[in-house]
Amino acid sequence: AQSVSQHNHHVILSEAASLELGCNYSYGGTVNLFWYVQYPGQHLQLLLKYFSGDPLVKGIKGFEAEFIKSKFSFNLRKPSVQWSDTAEYFCAVNAGEAGTALIFGKGTTLSVSS
């Protein structure tokens, strides 16, 4: 069975600091990888996704993630965070086959102080 680990439970940063959120997954086959953001009181929004090709993926709002197959990792990065990035971030994985569900990590709370 697939599983997703997000190592950072709560990250606190000042504005303009760089961000890296860790995500590791366990699954032996082809995977699709996603990062979602959930702002306070709002629903999930897709930040970025990886299916195949260039392992460095760029998403919305200046976020990017790098898929490192040998490490089963898909870490999220942003060079300079803003106060408005305060939110819950979820890494998610599903198998490449159609009809398989997304499995989510436990999430990382990011708090950015201005």
Place this chain on the structure above:
Amino acid sequence: GAVVSQHPSRVICKSGTSVKIECRSLDFQATTMFWYRQFPKKSLMLMATSNEGSKATYEQGVEKDKFLINHASLTLSTLTVTSAHPEDSSFYICSANPLSNVNNEQFFGPGTRLTVL
């Protein structure tokens, strides 16, 4: 494109009543839809996989008689919480996997907040 809606967005009910939540894919067809549950400040937990025209597949620990899922058409899946109790209060989110999607990408609804008094 690829919009998923949920209705209602929030519902408050009395303990012992049943509540139905609808999940619709508005501009695509989906043979497979998924139901998730999210507790406050927690992650999304997969409850069940809903397949059009067949029985849903429930995750371990999810009571199928409590959470009835029906996927009667390619654009609609419903989740009925039967005899709801306060511990069923949660945020329920559905997602749908378009027929035409080769990458198995899912599109999420905005969620339904259920409060059981």
